[in-house]
Amino acid sequence: MRRAGRRRPVARTIFGVIGSLFTKPGHRLGTTLFREAAMSKFSTRLGLAGLALLAMSLAAGATEAVSVRIDQAKVMRIDSPASTVIIGNPSIADAVMQDTQTLVITGRGYGTTNFIVLDADGNAIADAQVNVQGANQDxxxxxxxxxxxxxxxxxxxxxxxxxxxxxxxxxxxxxxxxxxxxxxxxxxxxxxx
Incomplete structure (x- = not known):
């Protein structure tokens, strides 16, 4: 039972709450701040995975996935002038550059592949997945x-x-x-x- 007027350190309270998310019910982490900070391997891995996802989302040139129907084309605009486009699996999708900032992606076969767009210096300016789906209407x-x-x-x-x-x-x-x-x-x- 806590005494009136006595407060627990904020860091210890935060680690206690976070630690309770990753422990079995009824199991209590150690009482020292050091033990509470040393959470399970799972929480460490979860934190690293979160940082990796954050880094990937902030990576230069990362774009959203592009969905296209089989035997149909989709026009995509590129922010920077491009020189080369590389398709991971040409049997799934094809990409043709109309000009330095316009890319036409055509679905050839079912599946998922990726494309990478390079500038004149060979730097990646776009990298995205292409999801090719079959026609479902008519x-x-x-x-x-x-x-x-x-x-x-x-x-x-x-x-x-x-x-x-x-x-x-x-x-x-x-x-x-x-x-x-x-x-x-x-x-x-x-x-x-």
Whole structure:
């Protein structure tokens, strides 16, 4: 029981409160200030992790994650003039510099990768994650038991085949892809005469 008028040192009270967050119920840290300050390994690691997160958030060039849909593009403005862009995994996303401060990111495949933008001196001026997600609007996926497998359709006004990774290769994906290639070849040849 505390005597009236006698106050505990502020540092000891603060360490006692913080220490109680990291101890088992009913377990009391030592009575000396030194023991109370020497908290568990967990609290030390937690503090170091917090400092690391703070340092990462304050790091120069750190930007938020960019989300883009597969087969769609997103324009991103860069504060400083850029010279080079590096994509971690080009099969997930592609990035093209339109000018020194405009970057166009296109989703190629599902997943997460990163991009790093360098200035003319090779210094990183942006470093961010790219999250590529599938289209979730107006997409219908049909699963057929047996030989049919999976097929995907884009149903904006009318349902049309829209090949996606995971569709049945022999019965859907390859025939649709062959038709698309033939159409593109025919269209390209019409312009050449």
């Amino acid at each position: 997409i219908v996926t049909i699963f057929r038991q047996g030989v049919g497998g999976r097929s995907t359709y884009s149903c904006v006004d009318v349902c049309e085949p829209a090949t996606q990774v995971g569709d049945a290769t022999d019965t859907f994906f390859n025939p649709i892809l062959a038709q698309q290639r033939q159409r593109n070849t025919t269209a390209a040849n019409r312009g050449v005469e």
